Amino acid sequence: MGEDVESTKINHTFLRDYVTEADVISTVEFNQTGDLLATGDKGGRVVIFQREIEPKWDSEEVGEMGDSGEYNVYSTFQSHEPDFDYLKSLEIEEKINKIRWLPQQNAAHFLLSTNDKTIKLWKVSERDKRPEGYNLKDNEGRLKDVSTITSLQVPVLKHTDLMVEVRPRRVFSNGHTYHVNSISVNSDGETYLSADDLRINMWHLGITDRSFNIVDIKPANMEDLTEVITAAEFHPHHCHLFVYSSSKGTLRLCDMRASALCDQHTKLFEEPEDPGSRSFFSEIISSVSDVKFSHNGRYLLTRDYLTAKVWDLNMDKGPVETYQVHEYLRSKLCSLYENDCIFDKFECVWNSSDSVIMTGAYNSFFRMFDRETGRGVTLEAWRESSKPRAVLRTRRVYTGGKRRRGDVGVDSLDFTKKILHMAWHPSENIIAIAATNNLYIFQDRVRPELQTQ
């Protein structure tokens, strides 16, 4: 079930620890049908995978459905290049922070990709036919000698090898002074938002020289800055609603109908602090690293350093569910602050039916929580322990009590192996996990298709 970006049968064990910085995957996203999966990396490249469709008669097992194919590389392109801000004498990283697909409207696919400063709209189109039989040119494009032409012919379209073309269609630049951390396509299909540390802009997909500032939390005096925006997303159905999270652990739901500048939130979601557990790191670990609307638009999923929380949009007093991702790290916060791991930004995702949430952790572990039972499971995305088509076995971090075989001690956790980015197929139980420079795709073979609501 595990699949590498660069598939190889060579034993690369001795190279395992050598990772080219540019190959580190920085974002993963399925498109709306789940047939395409895009990844962005630190080197500014985007790799798109396409799901192969298996003919039904090839499957031997009775219960197996078609369409349970594997994902293969479909296209690769350089989205962003390293840039230099001459005004500030600072480099602009080419790392792709986020990719978001647009809903498909014709044969071509569109996606938005962004680095720290610039958002680009890419058109991904296929070409598998080409015209042949020109009158004035031969098939290689060379001009024919006019005297050799004796008759007219109509060029015909002939099948060729599939060619995937990716072209930049729009470049949305100069909209952000600070680093863009989120982009979100609106349900209206015409606009999208981009959020940096202090501002959120709304763009029209067709207009690149203007954007509309909808949130600005920059204080008049930068010395008074104590809070930044960490993530933002449009509501999946209501085109006037969006949410943004902050480094202080608050969520703000904003209604664009209320005013042009949505500095005043419509709703503020905040969990009252537990005075008993207050420490110097309380604020840092409360910083929300990711926020996602549920597919039905009724809930919000947030991730802070130690927990994942589900919020009901109708209740702003606190989350309705809290899941401990790695509570055993609470006593290690000081060391994690020292090595900067406490600032890691983990993403979180919903499954298609909003019944399961998933988020990443350290040591190549990621966690899934079943909302109905409240139980969580730890899984591992690591080449050594998962062969293709093998069943993922659950892992456990030993935190006391009876120690089982396979348990990992807290002090043996590898904090360099962090699962920050992940995606869940929009309608099936297929997940894509980015582990440093590797992409793992796991499928649920028992129940590959889930009834969507």
Added chain:
Amino acid sequence: MFPKGTKRKFSDPGEEPASSGDHAPPSSAVARTLSSSYSLQRQSLLDMSLIKLQLCHMLVEPNLCRSVLIANTVRQIQEEMTQDGTWQIMTQALAAAQCPPDRLVATEVLCRQADAAAQSPKPPSVAGLEEGYSSEEVVMEGDVETEVTMSTLSAAPPQLSSASYLAGPFVMGPCWQEEEEDGECEEDEEDSEECVSEGEEGDQDPLSADSRTGEQVFGTFEIKHPAPPPDPVLDELFSDVDPSYYDLDTVLTGMQSAPKMGPYDLLESLSSHGPTALSSSASCRSDLNELDHIMEIIVGS
């Protein structure tokens, strides 16, 4: 590994008897041991945070979220230390080296002395404003001058910066307001922004000792502008530091900003040092420009 950050009040037999209520130690010695380990932990966290804010990537813009979180942590520690009166202990220790032990000196006067001592090393410790955000963010109690201590080149030893920082804001904050009330303050108004005097102990003893120490107060203020004379308190604090850092020229050569920056009082306060030193730093013109740009980021222009 440090224990979980349970908040313990500093309990001294002579002060704040009520605040140590939730721990009720059998003896004050135990309380002091407990709180000293907590203080050590807090101190090391503060030092770590300061180092984090100073180490920055010159080429790429630093992560604003991370900087804000670290700065908030530093602010939180400083507020707590101010409430606990720990800064007061520090200033007392500083003053004890200078004054005869049997002399009763008002707390705010101690502040001023330590303040002056802290002020003097400030210009030397400004070796560069590499991370514009950090220099503006670590403003404690609204005192802009603390930015000066915060910003050091990576070559500067961390102990210098953290020690000078400790002397700075913990002293400058609450005491600044005191000095302003005196009306004897010769500082610029803008140097003392809104300053919440959280050190209530410092305010208890009014200006009764002023007459005796007024000379010292004036004396200390005069230190600010010319080159700092050798200071015994300074020497004690920074005995392990390379004294070349005290050389203003050396420092300002490394300092990257031009004094034309309006919003930054620290630069204005250094402007008196500025022209002579900067004229010798023509080789650093490119660095100056770089810092200009970083400054503009902070200002948000």
